[in-house]
Amino acid sequence: MATPKRVVIVGGGISGLSAAFALLEPARNKQVPLQCTVVEGQDYLGGKILTNRRDGVITEGGPDSFLTTKPAALALCEKLGLSSQLINTNQEHAQTFTYSKGRLRQFPQGLISMVPTKVGPLFHGGLLSWAGVVRMGADWIIPRRARTNDEETLAEFFSRRLGSEAFNRLIEPLVSGIYAGDANELSVDATFPHLVELERKHGSLIKGALAMQRARPSQKPDAKVRTLFTTLRGGLGDLIGSLTERLSDAGVSLRRGANVREVQALGSQAAPAYRLELEAGDGLEADAVILATPAYVSAGLLRPFDDAAATLLNQIPYASTLTISMVFALPEVKHLIRGYGFVVPRVENRSLIAATWSSMKWAERAPAGQCLVRCYLGGRGREHLLDLDDAELTRRACRELADIAGIQSLPLRTEVYRWPRAMPQYTRGHRERVRRIRERIARQPGLYVTGAAYDGIGIPDCIRDAEQTSAKVTAYLWDCVP
Ligand SMILES: Cc1cc2nc3c(=O)[nH]c(=O)nc-3n(C[C@H](O)[C@H](O)[C@H](O)COP(=O)(O)OP(=O)(O)OC[C@H]3O[C@@H](n4cnc5c(N)ncnc54)[C@H](O)[C@@H]3O)c2cc1C
DSSP states (O other): OOOOEEEEEEOOBHHHHHHHHHHHHHHHHHTOOEEEEEEOSSSSSBTTOOEEEETTEEEESSOOOEESSSTHHHHHHHHTTOGGGEEEOOGGGOOOEEEETTEEEEOOTTGGGSSOSOSHHHHHHOSSOHHHHHHHHGGGTSOOOOOOSOOOBHHHHHHHHHOHHHIIIIIHHHHHHHHOOOTTTBBHHHHOHHHHHHHHHHSSHHHHHHHHHHHSOOOOTTSOOOOSEEEETTOTHHHHHHHHHHHHHTTOEEEOSOOEEEEEEEEOSSSEEEEEEETTSOEEEESEEEEOSOHHHHHHHHTTTOHHHHHHHHTSOEEEEEEEEEEEEHHHHGGGOOTTEEEOOGGGOOSEEEEEOHHHHSTTSSOTTEEEEEEEEEOTTOGGGGGSOHHHHHHHHHHHHHHHHOOOSOOSEEEEEEEEEEEEOOBTTHHHHHHHHHHHHTTSTTEEEOSTTTSOOSHHHHHHHHHHHHHHHHHHHHHHOO
């Protein structure tokens, strides 16, 4: 019997679990015995994916859905036999609002993908002044930016193309919703590279978006139509549950409540191996180690191997956020809520980044007669909110729901989820930083990093990166480890 190849994955979030899952098939095909362990510091698996089910209400502490335009998460659901459980957003409520100048105003259709393709509706909604709409339309004629190595921030890029009013009122709240970040810091090349490309190719974002619309193949009549975002009927926790089950069935050891304190080198440079010291006092040995942890954790674990890589990892800043899920009696709020919810531009100086009417957006989130609302707070520059206690946070969120949406009643139930240092910020220089991190770590055979810190923070990005990392691990294990 061949000696098993030993892999330890640190971090049991979606990145770590999907990296483990991606190791199974190649090992089976090659008939190589694999000894894989996922080590998770918390006493539950899933990391940011945290679904709670109670009294018929399904709340999501972290992400509530994922993009369908990036295929990796859909493909993973297919492999796990979960495709039939994927649900679309409720189409009869397909509208989003933004709080602007004292009231909720409808967001223009199509803007969710960041580029307005119809300027007309903006004239009617009162979202922008006439001058702001005209300035935005000028994107059509403003020349493309000359090629340069200078990276622009999101604020610079969108203000240059669409004007500062359109940026502040339309684009900034969407960016805050995705990255919980400050658009004056985030790099457009690292966060929305396809928009930079759109400008390069078409000379205008609006022209580019329209060209893309025309080029999109028409949907085959029998194709399963998916909305831009999807989730699982029972919540995203089912993705974690299903992965966990498949990994356990395949003999992967899943250790919860086991924080990795240190990684040490064993063996020689030619045949390296690693020992992972756990806070509990025991240790694990491995031929390959995947660090699927936040960049600042990976920095600490990698420091003994490569000081410069650790320093670069520590340069990736993180934003802290929190979500508050509230259940209301439906008759008390029904007449006040429309669409999927609303976003709040930073210029409005509120605590809320956004609020989602979860039970309007998704089916089966709350029993009949109840309404589930999810508030999103915190983010870059507003991290102090995490220091407030649950009661004060709930009071603030309720006050803003009252001001903005007119909801005066008190929630029947509330759940607060704090996410300190949760959202990596792809600031100027991020892509180059990641290139250098990967280049340096590649010099250490058998050590790998994956996760939200590098090439995309969304769930599909994390899965894709984890799968690519596992492909490198298998190539290394089969070719280089005796
Ligand atoms: C509030 C919120 C809302 C979001 N909404 C969406 C959304 O709607 N759609 C979407 O696509 N994305 C969303 N995201 C982003 C997405 O959820 C995350 O980027 C993704 O889940 C990160 O997965 P990960 O496995 O890379 O990291 P994590 O989930 O952070 O997993 C890393 C794991 O490593 C563990 N760990 C850390 N240190 C150690 C150690 N020393 N030893 C052992 N284990 C350790 C941690 O406990 C954690 O479980 C959201 C994120 C947040 C916070």
